[in-house]
Amino acid sequence: MSTYAHKKSFGATVWDYLTTVDHKKIGILYLIAGGFFFLVGGLEALFIRVQLAVPNNDFVSAGLYNEILTMHGTTMIFLAAMPLIFAFMNAAIPLQIGARDVAFPFLNSLGFWLFFFGGVFLNCSWFLGGAPDAGWTSYASLTLESDTHGVDFYILGLQISGIGTLIGGINFLVTIVNMRAPGMTYMRMPLFTWSAFVTSALILFAFPALTVGLFLLMFDRLFGGNFFDVSAGGNTIIWEHLFWIFGHPEVYILILPAFGIFSEIFATFSRKRLFGYSSMVFATVLIGFLGFMVWAHHMFTVGMGPIANAIFAVATMAIAVPTGIKIFNWLFTMWGGNIKFTTPMLYAIAFIPSFVAGGVTGIMNAVAAADYQYHDSYFVVAHFHYVIVGGVVLALLAGTHYYWPKMFGTLLNEALGKITFWLFLIGFHLTFFIQHFLGLMGMPRRVFTYLPNQGWETGNLISSIGAFFMGVAVIILLINIVMTQVKNVRVGNDPWEDGRSLEWAIPSPPPFYNFKQLPLVRGLDPYWIEKMEGKKEMTPAEPLGDIHMPNPSFLPVTISFGLFVAAFGAMYHVDDKNWALPVLIIGMGITLISMLIRSVKDDHGFHIHKEDLENEDDKGGRA
Amino acid sequence: MENLRPNSANPKADLIYRRKKNAEEMRYQVVSFALMIFLTLIAFAAVHFDGFSHWFVAPFIMLLAVVQVIFQLYYFMHMSHKGHETPQLFLFSGLAVALITVLTFVTITWI
CATH class of the missing domain: 1.10.287 (Helix Hairpins)
Incomplete structure (x- = not known):
């Protein structure tokens, strides 16, 4: 049974990926789709910086600038950062807990395709009359006044991809609760698994607020509702509350897995057990919990009054405590460790000062009285780019290098990786550090141009130059990826040589059933424990037996595509186009019929028989 | 027996x-x-x-x-019954978060 020996035709490979329910392939799909949207969002960022490089620039018009700015934020958060986080969660979590797949493989695939079609729908706006232009927060007063269909694309696109994210989050919760290998107790889970667990819980509790908000906005825009229309008795502030009740946990949804990836990297390349494991778990859970208690700090200037501002300021500052615990634990992990400066480790080391800088400005913003000065200035832009780029994006780049061998079976070129790292790090600080001072000098955010002689010219020019450093860094990363895949030098189980968790005990990439026999976990860092006792592989926890696997299915694509079609119908219905209603009905029909087929057709999966597993050469997928 | x-x-x-x-x-x-x-x-x-x-x-x-x-x-x-500890944990923590949010709305943030 040589799965890799025969070459599949291109069409067969595409069909394989369209119908796959395998978490490893879905992880690759998330990586490709998220990576594509990351490039789109990055291009939009470059357009923003070109426009702002010199005063009175006319590279883009004011209206187009608003669209680019809105789409940059929306794309980067919802279509790039989140899917890339899901890419690594899919690639690593089932392997780390010693499972053969996620709990609901079909739903995993459905989650991806919903995200994908939602993202495509949102980006269709560029070609159909203009993108959303109300900012990524899409405050209701702006949204309701917007003339084009752009904001409708935002509402419906995010609604569709939001369902996908919610499905993905629930799936990981169930997987981590139910599918841990024998011996893998909660307090033996790798920290990336822990952070994915807390992140999934945050998705479960936070996304409903966004769903409700988007539905209310949809009723206001498309069906004549008045939830946010002040002139009709609505309240525009409700949107801000709903958005930020979702929006603040959302930034923790992004940063916690980043912390998880870095925790893995620090322990691996310091060749030391993660310092203060249990306090790391405690801090992760506490950050997740406090994340729900601070949303109003985005609204200090709305006028909630001194009591609300004071309480939310203090709650916000409290988050610095668990975050500080984490920072010190990482430092102490490196302390006395035998550090290996690989590309992922460079990202991890650079992350600490970068993220701390973002955290410090976060505390400055949390001082409600001072925030009246910072609010809507470039200081805030600098702050959140320091936490998102200095935290999440560095983690995603580090994770790309770190997990690439496990996902694709090849090791990215270290020399090119380090060039990418230095260019990106220098570019990042060049772009955003100066923006703190631009903000303090009074430059407001979301302006499409500015007048000369206000002292902002040099700062903006430096910032724009830095952005191009990051652009070049990403291009070198792409070259690195292409070169590595063309050379196709295969690596073994543990290409970093210091792997600690279960994923490094099986081949890269793992066979489609992951573990031939489920492994027995004897402590934190189970593979490290076995290696220290001179063993080459994990001790099996079960005799060799038949493995039950799910069947591939095309239905997730059709379910998601139906909603994609229906969204066009719903949107153009307000223009009294006579084709809109049929399109809406056809789209919903595709979705509902696909769901009906899924419900009534029995799909019991298939078994890999014991005899076939025995015949396979022993290199593949032993416990 | x-x-x-x-x-x-x-x-x-x-x-x-x-x-x-x-x-x-x-x-x-x-x-x-x-x-x-x-x-x-x-x-x-x-x-x-x-x-x-x-x-x-x-x-x-x-x-x-x-x-x-x-x-x-x-x-x-x-x-x-036994074995429902995890659902209970999620149910009650979700409830706690939701109640604190509602409490915040009715006491300090509403304008």
Whole structure:
């Protein structure tokens, strides 16, 4: 049974990926789709910086600038950062807990395709009359006044991809609760698994607020509702509350897995057990919990009054405590460790000062009285780019290098990786550090141009130059990826040589059933424990037996595509186009019929028989 | 001698025990079902009766609703059984977050 020996035709490979329910392939799909949207969002960022490089620039018009700015934020958060986080969660979590797949493989695939079609729908706006232009927060007063269909694309696109994210989050919760290998107790889970667990819980509790908000906005825009229309008795502030009740946990949804990836990297390349494991778990859970208690700090200037501002300021500052615990634990992990400066480790080391800088400005913003000065200035832009780029994006780049061998079976070129790292790090600080001072000098955010002689010219020019450093860094990363895949030098189980968790005990990439026999976990860092006792592989926890696997299915694509079609119908219905209603009905029909087929057709999966597993050469997928 | 050990391979071994357990379970379900019907009747009666002000009736009905939810969760959805610790943790932490949010709205953030 040589799965890799025969070459599949291109069409067969595409069909394989369209119908796959395998978490490893879905992880690759998330990586490709998220990576594509990351490039789109990055291009939009470059357009923003070109426009702002010199005063009175006319590279883009004011209206187009608003669209680019809105789409940059929306794309980067919802279509790039989140899917890339899901890419690594899919690639690593089932392997780390010693499972053969996620709990609901079909739903995993459905989650991806919903995200994908939602993202495509949102980006269709560029070609159909203009993108959303109300900012990524899409405050209701702006949204309701917007003339084009752009904001409708935002509402419906995010609604569709939001369902996908919610499905993905629930799936990981169930997987981590139910599918841990024998011996893998909660307090033996790798920290990336822990952070994915807390992140999934945050998705479960936070996304409903966004769903409700988007539905209310949809009723206001498309069906004549008045939830946010002040002139009709609505309240525009409700949107801000709903958005930020979702929006603040959302930034923790992004940063916690980043912390998880870095925790893995620090322990691996310091060749030391993660310092203060249990306090790391405690801090992760506490950050997740406090994340729900601070949303109003985005609204200090709305006028909630001194009591609300004071309480939310203090709650916000409290988050610095668990975050500080984490920072010190990482430092102490490196302390006395035998550090290996690989590309992922460079990202991890650079992350600490970068993220701390973002955290410090976060505390400055949390001082409600001072925030009246910072609010809507470039200081805030600098702050959140320091936490998102200095935290999440560095983690995603580090994770790309770190997990690439496990996902694709090849090791990215270290020399090119380090060039990418230095260019990106220098570019990042060049772009955003100066923006703190631009903000303090009074430059407001979301302006499409500015007048000369206000002292902002040099700062903006430096910032724009830095952005191009990051652009070049990403291009070198792409070259690195292409070169590595063309050379196709295969690596073994543990290409970093210091792997600690279960994923490094099986081949890269793992066979489609992951573990031939489920492994027995004897402590934190189970593979490290076995290696220290001179063993080459994990001790099996079960005799060799038949493995039950799910069947591939095309239905997730059709379910998601139906909603994609229906969204066009719903949107153009307000223009009294006579084709809109049929399109809406056809789209919903595709979705509902696909769901009906899924419900009534029995799909019991298939078994890999014991005899076939025995015949396979022993290199593949032993416990 | 009868084998009552629950971990016996013989499926009939703990039949008596299981029968007793099921009867007990059924009794709880019937009692809580009757109580829920009764609580619903009280709720209707409270609205129907003219003597109470609505400042009493509204919170009272909400209290009855909370009791009904607890019955529903613990007796009909078996949350009182063993092995439901994780769902309980998520349910109550979600509830705590939601209640704190609502509390914040009604006390300090509403403008």
